Amino acid sequence: MKKKTVSRFFSAVLTGVMVLSLTACGNSAGSGTETGSESVAAGESTGQEAEDSSGDKIVLDVINYHVGTDYAAEYYTYLFEAFQQTEEGKNVEFHFEEIPTTDAFNQKIKLLISSGDLPDIVFNGGNNITELAARSGKVADLTPYFEEDPEWKALFDETSLEFNTVDGKIYGVPVSKEISYIYYNKELFAQAGIEAPEVSYATWEEFFEACDKLKAAGIIPVGMDTADSGWLTNLWMSALIGTDGEAGNTWMNSMYPTDFNTPEVEAAAETIQRMFQEYTTADAVGGKYDPMATHFFNGEVAMFPNGPWMIPDFSETEKAPEGFYDKVGIMLMPGKGMEMVPTPGDMVGASEEEKIRAAVAFLKFETKPENQIKALEMTGLQPVSNDLEIPSELTQSDPLMAQVLEIQNQAEVTYGQNQAYWYQNTIDTFSTELPELAYGNITPGEFCEKLSESAKKNQE
């Protein structure tokens, strides 16, 4: 009947789908068991166990974005497993949801903040999540837990805690500190016949003199970019502002600035414009981080601003030529400047006392001095605590990392950077207007005006 005709038609479609799914899934099931993702397997099994034995175990929901090719994926796999070996963690089971990329993670967290429940442990992917979560009332006030354990609290300095405080209550546990400075290619410096300073160039004039010499020797002096928030350019610009006297430094250390038309910021924008036009690669404008990093790895660019998490890349032959690690030197920004910001800390979304305790126990474990060191070794994440003893093996196995730990004590001026301190949409404006600045389609003053305008959109 009618059914017959319809089914005859659909049988065609169905066969297509089924044949494909059978063959494809047959194959993939085989390969899946052999090489399937370890972390996923772990996540699944813990999830199932959790349901089986939820009677005496505490199950914590976690959304983890340190998966896939994330720089800290391995470290967090270790951390979750190690925690379950401890006294506090042996009764805890994790139930994972994996969300690759910080961008996707932040979108999901924002959705959950506005119309759902947050996981028990809320990792912090930046993006002003701390403030959003705190104001939604869906994360726990951690102040009492800090008060009850002074030893733990003492691991963090005032700035780090304050950075994670909203309306006088601490919501986030900072797990690391972010610093950045300049990597330079010793070989290229030698080629241009210049010597890199011990700690930093004394002034930006000296820095640009060096740039001119590099340029004269046919070497591109600096790496810059504009896409995806313009990370590298942001580091240069923050340095220019942050080292520009008292006023500039104060400005670059304040949260959510809305006035960008100050003399220091405009001057910095002007310098950035000049750097784009004279001192960097042709693909810097509109460029993403990866090709720029490759320019540096390939010895096409002499100086590259970034933080310690880049160090492992220097010896990874997939990315950099063999022996590149030994060619890299480290210096601070001119005038002994260094970018340093506390990181937005991990939060607790659980609401039952028992679960909050378990989640806090995990965060305590995460910030234990040993694990801070472990994180440093595995990911380059800088310890949040100040006076940790750095194992001497590190100096042997990773001299650059050791040098980072040493040189940061010589910084005389520290300041923030835009991704930590500016409004989300202003960072975006920064990234989309930079090309216009670089090509001279707008003046530095106009550039700063656009930033001010966009920042002001956030104020009700």
Place this chain on the structure above:
Amino acid sequence: MKIKNKGLWITLFTMPCMLLFALVYAAPIVTVFYTSLCNYTTFSSPEFTGLKNFMTIFADESFRISIKNTLVWVLLQSTFHVTLGLAMALVLRRKPKGWQVVRTAYMIPNIIPTAATGVMFTLLLNPSFGVIKPLWEKLGLDMSRVPNLFGNSRYAFWTVTLTWILYSGFNTIIFLAEMGAIDKEIYEAARVDGAKPWQVDRYITLPLMKNIFGTCVTLASVAMVSQFDIIYMTTKGGPGSSTLNLPIYLYKAATLENNYGKANAVGVVQIVIGITLVLLIQRLFMTRAGEEDGR
């Protein structure tokens, strides 16, 4: 036509579709329209403020630019892009050698994930190691001025357009299906009368494509009104506002400014523009068909 229980069949046949539709879209449509009139952010629940959001966005220059860009893209897509698909279908209709390969190949760009397409184009057009530099060298042009296609606002709009405008396989498939439905006897008769191939296309095939052409134009326009992925993957609306369109503007209002009320106001504008386009296009193609019938 006289059909028993006509009303019943109409209900039975449209119901399942509309029910599924309502399940997914009813609440969102109401929410979008209502909250566009509210002060509604991640921090606060909706609070009625009248037309404030609309005043804010229309006062914003970049919003006006995003409307302009959206409309230009709609225009390009509904003319050039759709015609290209039609041309390809006309060529393939006669089954020249290798037509099946071409038809399948031409669909491939539509199957590739946008993330990959975006990465691919940015790398391919990178001014320091992409295809442009060697091309520039061959043409003997000034090497210090290799154009930065995604980075320079002078070219960005056209570069982004290039990532989709040539890939019209979608329309080709639709046209081919429609051409297959044309009665073969008409073609046979024309052949017997000695009509040349172009005459067949001009006087038989093309007039019969009017309806589906309207549909393709509608779909292409609507797709452009809500075009998001590839722009997000390549330029995110920049440099400046050169590739900003409504969905990107909306996305930024929602995720970067956390201002859902404003975002939904943009959504309402987007819906209104879209519906206007749909009605306009249908009117355009309907009346023309009507005129022809009248002759």
Place this chain on the structure above:
Amino acid sequence: MKKTPQGIIYAAKTAKYIFMLFFTLIAVAPILWAGISSFKTYAEINSSALSFPSSFRLDNYRAAFQYAPIARYFCNSVIIVGLSVLVTVALVAMCAYIISRFRFKLKTLIVLLISASLMLPAQAISQPLFAIFQKLHIFDTKLGLIIVYSAMGIPMSFFVMVSYYKTISTALEESAYIDGASFLQTFGYIILPLAKPGLVTIALLQFINTWNEFYFALMLTSGDSARTVPIALNYYMGTFANNYSALFAAVVMTVLPTIILFIVLQKQVVESLTAGAVKG
């Protein structure tokens, strides 16, 4: 009748083949390029877009499996997309037929609603949908995504089908009704067989549209049981750690089967085209 000069015929033929060749090339180039890039190292990809890989090693393919549960997501994709195609085609086949043939009160409203939904921004839909799905307990299930994708496919398929039905002459139906056929019989025996090419076409379009959907797949799932290929692709893009080589390997692995499926389905189109020729 005047004969067209040979020269012009040749010129036209050459132009036609150049046209076909050009568009085949620009269409195939991306996937070929992705294929070649899938053998390159990070450094090779980021320093030269046009070069060949130094060696044809399979490391990237191994990495693709290692970083993301790609096989599992692929199966989910096949099931979710496959079923949503069936649902959309079935529902639209019925609904569009009514719209193309009859006048009734709510017709304009239905068309307007469907047009509006084409433009609804995903960001605006996701929040209400999230809440509804949790209440119905279909959050993080394949069923949930099938429902969303089927609904998402309705507008586009709807427009194509309405137009297609309009090309089918009403004379056939009228004579069927005169012969005393019921509505269902007419639809099942006369209309549907004639509409096959249209139905196969919207099946293809729906397949392509949902295969790469990312946003809802992310927002409406929380675990591996219902996640699809586009999410797997995100596993290769981390902050400061984009693994383009593994990404391209994954793209090749996920695109190839779909191309095969596409070829299989196209065969159906060809058959239905020849079937269409017989119609009276």
